[in-house]
Amino acid sequence: MNASTPKTASHKIAQSHESFTSEVERWMEVRAEGLYCKPANCYIDPHDAVERAIITHGHGDHARSGHGEVFGTPETLAIMETRYYLTEETARTPLPYNQRHDLGSGVTLWFAPAGHILGSAQAVLEFDGRRVVISGDFKRHPDPTCVPFEVVPCDVFITEATFALPVFKHPPLEDEIGKLIRSMALMPERSHMVGVYALGKCQRVMLALREAGYAHPFYLHGALKRLTELYESLGFDFGEWVLISDIPAKERDVLRGRIVLCPPGALADRWSRKIPDPLPTMASGWMQIRARARQRRAEMALIVSDHADWDDLIETALATGAPDVWITHGRVEALEYALRARGVRAKALNLIGRDEEND
Ligand SMILES: [Zn+2]
Numbered sequence: 001m002n003a004s005t006p007k008t009a010s011h012k013i014a015q016s017h018e019s020f021t022s023e024v025e026r027w028m029e030v031r032a033e034g035l036y037c038k039p040a041n042c043y044i045d046p047h048d049a050v051e052r053a054i055i056t057h058g059h060g061d062h063a064r065s066g067h068g069e070v071f072g073t074p075e076t077l078a079i080m081e082t083r084y085y086l087t088e089e090t091a092r093t094p095l096p097y098n099q100r101h102d103l104g105s106g107v108t109l110w111f112a113p114a115g116h117i118l119g120s121a122q123a124v125l126e127f128d129g130r131r132v133v134i135s136g137d138f139k140r141h142p143d144p145t146c147v148p149f150e151v152v153p154c155d156v157f158i159t160e161a162t163f164a165l166p167v168f169k170h171p172p173l174e175d176e177i178g179k180l181i182r183s184m185a186l187m188p189e190r191s192h193m194v195g196v197y198a199l200g201k202c203q204r205v206m207l208a209l210r211e212a213g214y215a216h217p218f219y220l221h222g223a224l225k226r227l228t229e230l231y232e233s234l235g236f237d238f239g240e241w242v243l244i245s246d247i248p249a250k251e252r253d254v255l256r257g258r259i260v261l262c263p264p265g266a267l268a269d270r271w272s273r274k275i276p277d278p279l280p281t282m283a284s285g286w287m288q289i290r291a292r293a294r295q296r297r298a299e300m301a302l303i304v305s306d307h308a309d310w311d312d313l314i315e316t317a318l319a320t321g322a323p324d325v326w327i328t329h330g331r332v333e334a335l336e337y338a339l340r341a342r343g344v345r346a347k348a349l350n351l352i353g354r355d356e357e358n359d
Contacts, residue, residue: 024156024324027107027127030349035134035158035328037125040103042071044123044134047352054109056136057120058083058199071095071103073111075119075234079199082230097121097147114138115149116306117200118231124152133320134158139305140312141170144207145200145236149316157322158349161330162307163285164338170285170309176302177208180259180281183300188257191219193278195264195296198224200306202261203231205283206238209259217242219255221262221271244274252276268297285309314338317346 027038034046042052049066056062056072058079063072065085070077074094080086095101100110106128111121116137123134133154140149163170184192196202202224209218217240220228225243232238247254256276266272267280282298285305293301308316317325317339325339325346332348339346 023128024130024132028125028132028156030351034351035349037103037107037127039105039127040107040109040125042103042107042109045136054123054134055080056114056123056134057117058085059117059137062136069093071101071109073097073119073121076121078230078234079119079227082226083199112150112152113147115140115143115146117143118146118203118234120146122150122152124154130155132156132158133322135160135316137162137307138316139308140316141173141305143204143306144211145203145231151316151319154320154322156324156326157317157320158326158328159313159317159335160307161313161327161332161335163305163309164313164327164331164335166310166334168285168288168309169311170288170305171303173204173208173304174212176283176304177205177212179300180209180302181212181214183279184257184259187279190277190279191255191258191260191275192300193260193262193267193272193275193280194302195267195280195282195284195298196224196261197284198227198263201283201304203228203236203238204306205261205304206241207236210239214259215239216258219244219247219258219260221260221266223263223266224261249274264296314342317344318342
């Protein structure tokens, strides 16, 4: 996919920014429903149903149901449809990356890749010669399930801060997948039951295992089926996978020494009793914190995050050249402090309704 940044004649990055924060604050504000662009009468990832919504990606804490009109990348809209977030009454405008769209009243919207999950986008809003970029959730580490993040120069960069503490440094995915592969070689009698979120993490882990040479079928919990099929319909190839529910009870020994994928909640619930000698494993950025792994009753913790880590959050905000950075949710104070120390005017928006666990 070609994702070069479109240029606009009218756009200029603020050279002096004395009066300019207040200038952007005249048309971008935080309301009870979420971040709001006034002249376009449009919310970005609102957590309540609204008339017009720009959706950065399909995770449930950003994409909600019940909006009158929705703008998103074609992949995000397909995900929303699969999850029943769109009804027949919802008007929808699919916008591929970099395609400019006139929202009315002089506001232009386009999407740039965010590298978070399939279809994930930064929403770029231009108005009155200024450009605001809303990153949504994003990451800089490679991910074969989505288009890599692109830095878009802007006047105001609005960023998440889920993992904004210096302790968060996400390891390369190959290292974590390597742990899993070695464990299977050491304990071939145990079913390696990996807890993954159904959207994004599941598919990323499957592709990474294929890349690492894992050639057996994957065994999937039913909750992972629909979205995995959606990815396949969009051209992704995960090789052979089988639903656990299609395996008769007396044949379940086939799962020993194999990868079983399930939603995190299934690791410790009744469902896991179907699995012979399971080794509960959790794949999430939060696995850097031991207590979180214990909470999940995971015997093995794989640090696999779809969010930017501490260094990437800071480097990305600086790379946009934005004199102002607004921080939506997460470890807001730490990032605010770190950016101010680097000469950026950073401020916390403290948006509510974001689900931290969705990593
Ligand atoms: Zn997300």
